[in-house]
Amino acid sequence: MDRxxxxxxxxxxxxxxxxxRIAEKIMQGCRISPEEGIQLFEKGNISWLGALANYVREQxxxxxxxxxxxxxxxxxxxxxxxxKFCSYSRLYKHxxxxxxxxxxxxxxxVERYDGQPITEVHIVGxxxxxxxxYFFKELLQRIKAHRPEIHIKAFTAVELYYMFKKAHLSxxxxxxxxxxxxxxSIPGGGAEIxxxxxxxxxxxxxxxxxxxxxxxxxxxxxxxxxxxxxxYGHIETYAHRIDHMERLRQLQDKTGGFNCFIPLKFxxxxxxxxxxxxxxxxxxxxxxxxxxxxxxxxxxxxAYWPMLGRDMAQMMLSFGVDDLDGTIDDSTKIYSMAGAExxxxxxxxxxxxxxxxxxxxxxxxxxxxxxxxxxxxxxxxIPYEGLS
Ligand code: V47
Ligand code: SF4
Numbered sequence: 001m002d003r004x005x006x007x008x009x010x011x012x013x014x015x016x017x018x019x020x021r022i023a024e025k026i027m028q029g030c031r032i033s034p035e036e037g038i039q040l041f042e043k044g045n046i047s048w049l050g051a052l053a054n055y056v057r058e059q060x061x062x063x064x065x066x067x068x069x070x071x072x073x074x075x076x077x078x079x080x081x082x083x084k085f086c087s088y089s090r091l092y093k094h095x096x097x098x099x100x101x102x103x104x105x106x107x108x109x110v111e112r113y114d115g116q117p118i119t120e121v122h123i124v125g126x127x128x129x130x131x132x133x134y135f136f137k138e139l140l141q142r143i144k145a146h147r148p149e150i151h152i153k154a155f156t157a158v159e160l161y162y163m164f165k166k167a168h169l170s171x172x173x174x175x176x177x178x179x180x181x182x183x184x185s186i187p188g189g190g191a192e193i194x195x196x197x198x199x200x201x202x203x204x205x206x207x208x209x210x211x212x213x214x215x216x217x218x219x220x221x222x223x224x225x226x227x228x229x230x231x232y233g234h235i236e237t238y239a240h241r242i243d244h245m246e247r248l249r250q251l252q253d254k255t256g257g258f259n260c261f262i263p264l265k266f267x268x269x270x271x272x273x274x275x276x277x278x279x280x281x282x283x284x285x286x287x288x289x290x291x292x293x294x295x296x297x298x299x300x301x302x303a304y305w306p307m308l309g310r311d312m313a314q315m316m317l318s319f320g321v322d323d324l325d326g327t328i329d330d331s332t333k334i335y336s337m338a339g340a341e342x343x344x345x346x347x348x349x350x351x352x353x354x355x356x357x358x359x360x361x362x363x364x365x366x367x368x369x370x371x372x373x374x375x376x377x378x379x380x381x382i383p384y385e386g387l388s
Contacts, residue, residue: 053320070326079126158190188227220257233279260300269339292320
């Protein structure tokens with residue numbers, strides 16, 4: 001959709017004056033304020049919010065829709081923390097109910113992909129009290145010794161905070177050593193909601209917002225890019241979501257080190273927040289659209305399909321999203337244990353490209369830094385294939 005078409009569509013929606021002003025600002029490429037972000041959540045309706053988010057997405061990326069070929073390693077689900085939304089972790093005293101992989105186990109996972117064209121290993125797990133900085137440093141070194149070209153995106157700021165603290169290393173020392181051992185980028189997990197009044201209720205004992213942001217800032221300064229997430233749709237308000245995105249936007253202005261933003265929909269099965277209902281589809285769409293409009297300086301918006309489900313992730317390609325993460329190969333349990341539709345998340349390249357084409361977008365295989373590995377051509381007319 002071009003600017004004129006968008007303006008015509010907005011006119012036909014008869015927006016209230018305040019919404020019309022915000023929409024015009026966005027079309028002119030101006031940044032919206034936190035107050036305006038909250039108003040979009042409160043008063044925005046998904047038809048025009050979606051059109052605006054789609055316009056911004058197409059200005060940035062045209063029809064290109066990114067994915068990568070990746071595999072996850074989850075070293076352990078034993079964790080010293082007790083986040084209330086987490087369905088995945090087990091305390092150390094209950095470790096017999098969980099898993100702990102050895103260095104050899106994890107190297108064997110990487111070896112299983114020998115000769116296959118994956119480009120990224122994503123490593124995230126619980127915070128195990130006995131697995132220390134030197135264990136994880138050796139893990140990086142052994143993976144790189146085996147497959148030097150693979151990109152390692154590893155360890156949330158929560159895991160890094162704990163391992164650096166126990167090893168008496170500053171963020172800079174710890175990150176520099178991990179970079180030399182093979183760390184290429186940092187995933188976005190552990191951010192949850194930055195506002196302390198919400199953090200206290202859902203994940204009181206883990207790293208606070210200031211240190212999460214400091215670790216990412218230090219990483220960016222050392223040339224280690226990262227992602228950022230937000231866990232939404234539980235007890236937070238719209239103001240908390242905007243506060244979260246505002247802190248990310250400010251850091252991104254300083255460093256430019258965030259590659260992508262990933263809203264993570266709270267899933268409520270088998271955790272201590274099961275009484276909190278999950279967000280509706282309308283709320284999910286608003287979340288993605290407003291994220292695209294608010295975070296004008298973060299290049300990519302990712303719908304993480306193992307958590308949203310592939311149908312919802314596909315739909316979000318019309319509401320601001322340009323990235324679907326990767327093929328995954330059934331290597332993560334975080335969301336299936338919390339009740340996500342995808343109980344064994346894996347998509348062959350043919351499936352993920354077909355999913356993108358059916359949304360009339362162009363599939364582009366990327367590496368972890370969003371450099372193009374392979375373009376899959378313009379979407380053809382899609383024949384009707386029945387209701388399934
Ligand atoms: O921080 C845990 C979330 C995150 C639940 O950087 C839950 O590319 C919803 O870091 N409902 C970890 N979410 C996952 C993560 C990640 C995932 C995908 C891509 C990237 C990336 C990073 O998982 C945690 C937490 O916010 N989470 N439990 C739950 N019940
Ligand atoms: Fe541990 Fe992460 Fe689960 Fe929190 S979300 S309990 S830090 S594994």
